Amino acid sequence: MAESATSDEGRRAVPRHELAETGRSGRPPRRVTSADVARASGVSRATVSYVLNDVPGRSISTATRELVLRTAKELGHVPFAPARSLRLGTSNIVLALVRDYAIGFVSSRVLRQLDVSLAEHGYVVLSHRVDESVRPLDDLWRLVSPSLVVGMGGLNLPDDFVPPGDAKVLRVHGIVPHEEIGRMQARYLHSRGHRRLGYAFPSNPSLELIARERLEGVRQACHELGIGQPVVVDVDTDDPETASAAIDRWLGTDDAVDGVCAHNDEIAIILSSALASRGLRAGHDLALIGVDDIPAARLSLTSIAIDADAWGRFVADSALATLENREPPHLERDLLRLVVRDTA
Amino acid sequence: MAESATSDEGRRAVPRHELAETGRSGRPPRRVTSADVARASGVSRATVSYVLNDVPGRSISTATRELVLRTAKELGHVPFAPARSLRLGTSNIVLALVRDYAIGFVSSRVLRQLDVSLAEHGYVVLSHRVDESVRPLDDLWRLVSPSLVVGMGGLNLPDDFVPPGDAKVLRVHGIVPHEEIGRMQARYLHSRGHRRLGYAFPSNPSLELIARERLEGVRQACHELGIGQPVVVDVDTDDPETASAAIDRWLGTDDAVDGVCAHNDEIAIILSSALASRGLRAGHDLALIGVDDIPAARLSLTSIAIDADAWGRFVADSALATLENREPPHLERDLLRLVVRDTA
DNA sequence: TTGTAAGCGTTATCAT
DNA sequence: ATGATAACGCTTACAA
Numbered sequence: 001m002a003e004s005a006t007s008d009e010g011r012r013a014v015p016r017h018e019l020a021e022t023g024r025s026g027r028p029p030r031r032v033t034s035a036d037v038a039r040a041s042g043v044s045r046a047t048v049s050y051v052l053n054d055v056p057g058r059s060i061s062t063a064t065r066e067l068v069l070r071t072a073k074e075l076g077h078v079p080f081a082p083a084r085s086l087r088l089g090t091s092n093i094v095l096a097l098v099r100d101y102a103i104g105f106v107s108s109r110v111l112r113q114l115d116v117s118l119a120e121h122g123y124v125v126l127s128h129r130v131d132e133s134v135r136p137l138d139d140l141w142r143l144v145s146p147s148l149v150v151g152m153g154g155l156n157l158p159d160d161f162v163p164p165g166d167a168k169v170l171r172v173h174g175i176v177p178h179e180e181i182g183r184m185q186a187r188y189l190h191s192r193g194h195r196r197l198g199y200a201f202p203s204n205p206s207l208e209l210i211a212r213e214r215l216e217g218v219r220q221a222c223h224e225l226g227i228g229q230p231v232v233v234d235v236d237t238d239d240p241e242t243a244s245a246a247i248d249r250w251l252g253t254d255d256a257v258d259g260v261c262a263h264n265d266e267i268a269i270i271l272s273s274a275l276a277s278r279g280l281r282a283g284h285d286l287a288l289i290g291v292d293d294i295p296a297a298r299l300s301l302t303s304i305a306i307d308a309d310a311w312g313r314f315v316a317d318s319a320l321a322t323l324e325n326r327e328p329p330h331l332e333r334d335l336l337r338l339v340v341r342d343t344a
Numbered sequence: 345m346a347e348s349a350t351s352d353e354g355r356r357a358v359p360r361h362e363l364a365e366t367g368r369s370g371r372p373p374r375r376v377t378s379a380d381v382a383r384a385s386g387v388s389r390a391t392v393s394y395v396l397n398d399v400p401g402r403s404i405s406t407a408t409r410e411l412v413l414r415t416a417k418e419l420g421h422v423p424f425a426p427a428r429s430l431r432l433g434t435s436n437i438v439l440a441l442v443r444d445y446a447i448g449f450v451s452s453r454v455l456r457q458l459d460v461s462l463a464e465h466g467y468v469v470l471s472h473r474v475d476e477s478v479r480p481l482d483d484l485w486r487l488v489s490p491s492l493v494v495g496m497g498g499l500n501l502p503d504d505f506v507p508p509g510d511a512k513v514l515r516v517h518g519i520v521p522h523e524e525i526g527r528m529q530a531r532y533l534h535s536r537g538h539r540r541l542g543y544a545f546p547s548n549p550s551l552e553l554i555a556r557e558r559l560e561g562v563r564q565a566c567h568e569l570g571i572g573q574p575v576v577v578d579v580d581t582d583d584p585e586t587a588s589a590a591i592d593r594w595l596g597t598d599d600a601v602d603g604v605c606a607h608n609d610e611i612a613i614i615l616s617s618a619l620a621s622r623g624l625r626a627g628h629d630l631a632l633i634g635v636d637d638i639p640a641a642r643l644s645l646t647s648i649a650i651d652a653d654a655w656g657r658f659v660a661d662s663a664l665a666t667l668e669n670r671e672p673p674h675l676e677r678d679l680l681r682l683v684v685r686d687t688a
Numbered sequence: 689t690t691g692t693a694a695g696c697g698t699t700a701t702c703a704t
Numbered sequence: 705a706t707g708a709t710a711a712c713g714c715t716t717a718c719a720a
Contacts, residue, residue, distance in 0.1 A: 031433070031509055033697055044707045049699055059705060078508040081489035082435060083697035085426035086712045089375070092487050101459075101471070102452035108445040112473065115445075119479045124487045126470035127445070129456065135463045143436050143468040145425035164422040165375055238639040269613065270640050276620065277643050295582040296614050299621050377713055388691045393715055405689065427713035430696045692719070697712105704707075 032077040041071045048072070052079065085145070094118055094319065095146035096127040099154050099206035104266070105294040106308045107153055110172070113312025114150065114319060121320060123147070130155060141165070148323050150315075156209045168322045172315055176335055178210050181304050182217020184338055185261040185289045188302065190225050194259030194287050197222060198250045199230040200271060202263045204237060211263050214291070218261050231257050235267050243267075243274040251286065258287060265290035265297040272301070283342030293339050305337045376421045385415045392416070396423065429489070438462055438663065439490035440471040443498050443550035448610070449638040450652045451497055454516070457656025458494065458663060465664060467491070474499060485509070492667050494659070500553050512666045516659055520679055522554050525648050526561020528682055529605040529633050532646065534569050538603030538631050541566060542594045543574040544615060546607045548581060555607050558635070562605050575601050579611050587611075587618040595630065602631060609634035609641040616645070627686030637683050649681045 034052065038045045043064060050058045051068040071077075085091040096111060103111065115125045128144075130137065141164035149164075151157040151171045163169045189197055199218055202211050218230050233246040250257035262268035268290030272282040282288045283300065290297060293305035310333050321328045378396065382389045387408060394402045395412040415421075429435040440455060447455065459469045472488075474481070485508035493508075495501040495515045507513045533541055543562055546555050562574050577590040594601035606612035612634035616626040626632045627644065634641060637649035654677050665672045 031697080034699095035697075045697090046699080046701095046708075047706055050706085053699080055699090061705065064705080076506070078485050078489075080430070080509060080697055081485065081487055082426040082429035083712090084486065084699080086424070086430050086696090086714085087698045087700085089712065091426060095470075100452065101447050101455045102449065103445050103447055105446065108447075111445045115473050115475075116478055124472065124479070124484060126439075126472050126488065128468065128470050129459050131459075134460050135468070140468060141422050141425065142428065143425055144470070145422075162420070165424060240639060240643045244643075266640065269617075270643075272617075273613075273640075273643050295584060296610065296617075299584045299588075299614075299617050375713080378715095379713075389714080390692075390716075391690055394690090397715080399716090403689065408689080424713055427696090428715075430698085430712090431714045431716090433696065690720085692717105694715105694717090696714090700709100700711090702707100702709085704705100 031080060032075045034077065034079065036075055037068065037072045037077050040075060041068050043068060090147050091145050092123050093144065093146045094123050094125045094148045094150060094323075095144060096125055096150045096152055097130045097155055097157070098127050098152045099130060100204075101129055104264075104292065106292050106306050106311075109308035110312040110315055111152065113309065114316045117313070117316035118319060121323075123323070127152075148319060150319060154206050154210050170315075170319055170322050173209065175311065175314065175331065176306060178213035179217035179220065181291055181306075181336060182214040182219075182261065183221040184217075184304050184336065185214075185291070186218045186221035186225065186230075188289055188338060188340075189259035189261065189287055190221070190227065192259065192287060195227045196255060196257050196259070197227070197230040198246070198257040198260040199232045200235045200243075200246060200260060200262040200267050201232050202237065202267060203234045203242070207263065214261075214263060230261065235263075235270065237266055237270060240270055240274065243270045244277075246271065247274050247278070247280075247286075260286060260288050262288060262290045265292045265294045265301060265303055268301055268303070269297055287342075298341070300341055302341045303339050305339050307333065307335045307337070311335055375424060376419045378421065378423065380419055381412065381416045381421050384419060385412050387412060434491050435489050436467050437488065437490045438467050438469045438492045438494060438667075439488060440469055440494045440496055441474045441499055441501075442471050442496045443474060444548075445473055448608075448636065450636050450650050450655070453652035454656040454659055455496065457653065458660045461657070461660035462663060465667075467667070471496075492663060494663060498550050498554050514659075514663055514666050517553065519655065519658065519675065520650060522557035523561035523564065525635055525650075525680060526558040526563075526605065527565040528561075528648050528680060529558075529635070530562045530565035530569070530574075532633055532682060532684075533603035533605065533631055534565070534571065536603065536631060539571045540599060540601050540603070541571070541574040542590075542601040542604040543576045544579045544587075544590060544604060544606040544611045545576050546581065546611060547578045547586070551607065558605075558607060574605065579607075579614065581610055581614060584614055584618065587614045588621075590615065591618050591622070591624075591630075604630060604632050606632060606634045609636045609638040609645060609647055612645055612647070613641055631686075642685070644685055646685045647683050649683050651677065651679045651681070655679055 034048045035045050038048045047064060048068055050060055051065050118125055145165055146167050148168045148170060151173065153172045156173060157171055186197060199215055201215060222229055231250060233249050234242065235246050236242040250260065262271060268288050271288060275282050275286060290301050290303040293303040297303060314331050318328045378392045379389050382392045391408060392412050395404055395409050462469050489509055490511050492512045492514060497516045500517060501515055530541060543559055545559060566573055575594060577593050578586065579590050580586040594604065606615060612632050615632060619626050619630060634645050634647040637647040641647060658675050662672045
């Protein structure tokens with residue numbers, strides 16, 4: 001044993017601190033390490049670490065503390081996260097996987113709540129767009145080793161999903177009962193006397209998972225209520241023409257649709273404006289109900305509101321519990337609420 | 345070989361590789377290291393590294409290669425990114441700082457393009473919501489050490505912004521000429537015969553930086569065209585009532601506004617629906633022009649389109665150039681285009 | 689074709 | 705109150 005008995009400050013050949021001391025220009029910029037700070041302050045690396053991390057139970061003389069802080073700032077020292085993570089064995093990075101960066105009203109609030117709550121506990125939330133055709137997840141772990149992976153809504157992490165290393169996993173999908181949303185939509189329209197329903201299904205693939213469940217709920221409700229199954233039409237939020245086509249489809253027959261469940265408020269708005277452009281009015285010539293209760297639609301659209309704040313807190317609590325190996329909480333509140341705004 | 349002749353294994357009862365070999369259940373899961381893979385395959389750690397990283401200029405026998413890959417998979421080895429980054433001295437993480445997770449149509453495309461382009465070069469784009477009241481940037485560097493920090497649109501990184509360590513910085517703000525957008529809006533309305541303009545200013549703080557510039561452009565154009573300065577009213581996208589109030593303000597006087605520049609299409613849509621809810625029509629009773637040309641407004645709204653794809657490619661190219669210490673490119677194309685859709 | 693061994697910057701543990 | 709030292713897991717000359 002005693003091999004590799006490197007006597008600490010042991011002068012490895014010379015290279016690094018020589019460079020650091022002289023600060024040669026022309027060379028690629030060397031990182032300022034805590035050892036540099038220690039050397040410049042005339043203290044040990046340990047002391048620098050104590051000061052920089054405010055280690056509890058360590059008494060450092062005010063003089064030393066201030067000296068170290070000052071030199072660190074002067075030299076422009078920034079701790080190198082990978083080194084720290086290697087030493088600690090954990091990264092404190094929470095990776096939120098999303099399907100798309102165009103994050104909507106509700107999800108952005110969930111993400112924000114997660115961000116805020118975890119920040120209070122020393123974690124940092126970073127979000128990443130998952131696109132396996134661009135980069136397989138397995139390749140991703142080479143670059144990021146999160147301590148928790150959160151699959152955000154609309155992202156269906158496969159059941160055999162293997163988190164990297166000793167990371168934990170949390171799935172957001174499944175918390176909000178999307179089938180119940182569909183049922184609520186259909187029941188509302190039925191309660192208003194509509195018997196022939198349409199369903200506006202989003203063609204955006206990132207919404208497919210959720211949309212299927214909502215539609216399934218509508219189907220169930222139609223069955224229970226003894227009315228016909230909905231006329232399902234795809235609507236592409238990136239192409240308003242599809243909304244016009246949907247309207248044509250619904251209103252174009254003798255047995256016309258008189259009430260439409262839109263996958264969400266954004267689609268409902270597009271449908272509204274397609275109606276308006278042909279002189280028809282949503283809630284008058286065709287009943288319409290959305291989901292999300294986004295502000296932009298709050299003047300007139302009936303919708304199913306999702307309590308984003310409660311959802312966000314629940315996700316954040318679950319994340320913390322998972323990180324700390326505690327039992328995840330149970331969801332107490334009902335996240336859904338019907339908001340009636342028109343009189344169709 | 346008595347490697348790791350550590351004197352103080354006193355703490356963890358069993359030295360790590362013993363644990364790894366036996367794979368005891370019940371113990372907190374130990375990380376499976378490349379050394380574990382090496383040991384289990386009966387090769388050296390170097391060989392494992394060569395295989396796992398497909399190191400060029402290294403010829404590994406097919407037998408060994410497959411053996412290593414198989415054992416790695418069996419043991420569930422996932423490389424620990426911080427260790428790799430520490431060794432390489434760089435993290436290959438590109439941190440995109442955003443003001444808010446509710447990312448709009450245009451910005452989400454820019455971000456996506458950045459993501460795709462950088463992925464091709466081995467980087468990973470992670471986005472983070474900046475909120476200094478939640479966590480100061482300096483604290484962030486303790487947890488993430490990116491090799492590039494990208495300040496996304498709407499985020500005004502202070503001039504004295506200090507990137508962490510040897511990281512580089514790229515500011516997205518400043519690429520799109522927002523003042524020119526305002527000028528184009530005002531000129532369009534003027535060309536349609538409108539002389540008394542209004543401006544819908546977003547109350548969302550994350551848009552303030554951009555909004556100021558767009559409004560300034562409108563002011564300039566009004567001045568140049570010899571018409572009065574715009575009647576500026578705040579509109580909160582989270583509160584449609586503010587849109588109604590804006591309408592009241594613009595239409596409520598003798599000297600009524602007859603054309604409105606909205607900060608963006610989202611606000612324009614809200615204004616449209618506020619108009620509709622009192623029986624008025626945008627483009628008829630009040631001219632309206634937005635910005636972004638978002639799909640949801642493509643049926644009838646006149647707007648200033650921003651070429652998100654070209655912008656995104658430019659940002660991606662700039663990011664790559666910055667990372668590789670090359671001179672950033674020049675922006676060739678004109679990103680703005682007036683899209684006329686109504687006839688007001 | 690494969691192995692050896694030296695670090696990367698940080699922090700926990702022990703010692704002084 | 706402060707210092708010395710040994711890891712953390714990985715990559716890469718240099719050896720064999």
